[in-house]
Amino acid sequence: MPGQVLEIRIGEKLWLDGQSWLIAAVGPTSVRLTSAGGTHRTAAIEELMQSATALGGPIDGDADVKALGSVVLSGLTKGQRDRVDREVDVLSPLLTAGGGTRRNIEAAAEELGISVATARRRLARLQEQGPAGLVDPRLLSDTRRSIDPRWDEACLGVMASYVTASNPSRQTIIRKANAAFLEAVPDGVVPSRTSAYRRLTELDKGRYTFGEAKQRRSVSKRPQGVLGQLRPTRPGEYILMDGYKLDVFAMEPVTMRWVNTELTVAMDLYDRSIKGIRLRPVAAKSADVASVLFQCLTPQVWGRGPEATKGPFSGVPEHVVLGSEGVFPDTIVIDHGKVYMSQHTFGVCRRLGISIQPAIPNKPTDKPALERFFRTLRLSLLDQLEGYKGPNVYERGKDVEKGAFYYVSELEQIIREWVGEVYHRSAHRGLRDPHLPKVDLSPEEMFNRGIEVSGLLRLPAADDLRYELLEVAWRQIQHYGIDIDGRRYDAEALNLYRGRRSDYGGAHAGKWPFHVDVDDIRTVYFQDPENKAWHPLQWRLAPGITAPFSKDAADYTRRASVRANRHVDPQQAVQDLLVRWQRDEVLGRRDKVLAQRLATQEDVETRLPARTDDESPDVIDFMTRRAERDADRRDHPSDLDVFERYYEKHPEGGLEVFDE
Known part of the structure; x- marks a missing residue:
């Protein structure tokens, strides 16, 4: 198979790094090359295997380069591969010395059911390309390229514009892709509706244009090219x-x-x-x-x-x-x-x-x-x-x-x-x-x-490691202890430092550092500057708390305790709520729901005059209101028996219904 083997021997010419070279000397691991201009260089055998090409054979970028034989043969079905193997078995003996006689070629053509001329062409391809030369190129050709590749580019551009937008419909993408394609190629032919939908499904694979918007944005942020990877060699790296x-x-x-x-x-x-x-x-x-x-x-x-x-x-x-x-x-x-x-x-x-x-x-x-x-x-x-x-x-x-x-x-x-x-x-x-x-x-x-x-990298945890991971609060040590967010802590370990300034400088000069666990604020920790020992300081209210009390819970309790109108008189609360309705100041969720319900009801004050108790002028006298309501009902008798009384007076009569 000419052109597929690079012979390394003195006098042979090869193509390397964009120019022609003549092999002047051959060594065990390298060769000596000479160019037409008199330049000399030494090249390793490995370099020639990767980059050199025999002159007269195919070079990189040649349009006539065929696909690798392994790729061609692996793309065949089992039946197609069996037919190729049968032709190889019949034609291979003709490549031996004295085997390519006219009588042998005619016998091979008759056995394969082809003409003698076809047998000669296949024998030549077998000699030049190997078994892959016997494969019909039409079997591996792409039969789906009925759509202009420029339409694919236009469609991809339209889909890219919807990465951060809301999900479009498929017909919207196709319509915009057709418009962009015809604008770039006025004489182009857009695909049919069925072909466009089928091609759009192929192009959208892995892009999620019509899927979840969050996933689409995440996929768009993937790095292009080869993905790097951290490669740890041991635990803890x-x-x-x-x-x-x-x-x-x-x-x-x-x-x-x-x-x-x-x-x-x-x-x-x-x-x-x-x-x-x-x-x-x-x-x-x-x-x-x-x-x-x-x-x-x-x-x-x-x-x-x-x-x-x-x-x-x-x-x-x-x-x-x-x-x-x-x-x-x-x-x-x-x-x-x-x-x-x-x-x-x-x-x-x-x-x-x-x-x-x-x-x-x-x-x-x-x-x-x-x-x-x-x-x-x-x-x-x-x-x-x-x-x-x-x-x-x-x-x-x-x-x-x-x-x-x-x-x-x-x-x-x-x-x-x-x-x-x-x-x-x-x-x-x-x-x-x-x-x-x-x-x-x-x-x-x-x-x-x-x-x-x-092996295991051992590093014992230090005694003060836990405190290193806690938050630090700077405070003065008073005679009663310290105060952190309204909580007072005290212990005997503070006796030597009450009322004293610390030796710390910086932003908290003169104050002492205390370490606070925000998930359990019942205790804070203080390190004695003399002996470096750690001492817990207990919150004064901690004995009444059996479970860990977090800083978030303490903040909520403090906010609830200072909230206005937390404890009120029930009657006064009703009046305050009525005033807030009139002022449109209902802000709480429960108040809003109640206000919406009352807004759909008829105003009682527009129908009946309000009377108040003399002793409590701001409270409605509901008993008096109830008596007036009952009297109003007695003045207006019920009309539910109007039809019965009508039929008693007119037994032969009836009601006529008018349908306009």
Whole structure:
């Protein structure tokens, strides 16, 4: 097969890097080349295999280059391939020395049922191209190109304009594509209606022009070209962090409000195991991110009771992880949300030596493993819970919030148990050993493999690590203790520092730092500057609270306590409500509903004069009003028996109905 073999020997000419070269010398691993202009160069054998072409053979960009034989043969059906193999068996003996005689060619043509001339042409193609030369080119030609490619370009341009717009109809896209095509090609022919619809379906594949708008916008933000990928080599090298608005309504236990919740998750990219979660009503805060970071550094219990699952640390060989506190993350990939980019989060990571790598905004492909986890959580657990509302308003049921519900703390506990008992023990198609690519591993098994291969990076958690992750409040130490948001804390540890200024400078010069856990404000923590010991300071009202009392609950209680007209006299409340109706100042939801109902009723004061009690001039005398109403009814007898009295006087009569 001439042109398909590059012979490396002295005196041969070849084409390399845009010019002709003559082989002057041949070595074991390289050759010496000389150009017509007298230039000399040395080229490796590997370089010639990749870039060089024999002169007289096909070169890159040649229009006559045929498809690879393997591609042509693999595109045939079984029947077509059998016919080609039969022709090869018959014609191959004719290529041997002395086999291509006229008598042999005629015998082969008769056996194949073709003419002698056709047999000679197929024999030549077999010699030049191999078995692929015997394939009819029409079998692999594209038979669907009846539509002008320029119409496809116009259609793609129209669909691209609807990425951020509302969903269009297919006929709208076709109509605009036809107009754009005819404007660019006045003499062009637009496809028929059926062909246009069929072609539009092909072009829209993967674009979701007629699907969910959110998914369409997400797909449009995918990077073009080759997708990069973080390739961790051991557990703890990359930790992904992100938040997710749960598709389940929950009840806030203190305020008794229906709330949405946001789940903050930290995932190890190496084994897809969950290192920490935090569920917060409405929206996450920087303290929640710090709490999840702390969970990443300490073993987590994903359940209740002494037999609860202990995350990916269970089942690890004892000699590897004996006494270890956890895998310390090197790099954390975070979202661009305010809570992730806060000074609190940066300060904690800087203190612990963790590198922060923010993801690109509005690009879900930067954290695909977490996005897939959120989908698994919704399909595997959330859609089976009470209060599930669906991922969007189109899939939401009616009056979901009126059914059963879970408190926020209960919902978080359910998710933690699901992570430990289901997720960590389920096989993932994305977790595979390169040596056994067909075996799917679970996060626990992948963690075990990573520890066996690379060993565990041990970093015991420091005693003050928990306090490092709490929020700091700067206060003066008074004789009664300290005051934080209206709550007073005190302990004997403050005795030496009451009324004294601290040695701290900066924005809070002279004040003392106190660490506050926003999820349990019953206790704050103070570090003695002399011996560096930590002391808890108890809130004075804490003995009356048995469960953790969060800062959000305290803020709600404080707002409720200072709200105007919180405790009122019932009679005075009625009068105030009537005044607000007249002034159009009904702002509460219940007041608005009641006002709308009364607005559809007839005003009583326009029919009857109002009388008031002399002792209480501002209160209506309902007893007097009732007596007047009864007297008014007696003055107007009922007319319900009018038809009976009419028939008694006119027994032969009847009623005539006029239909105009």
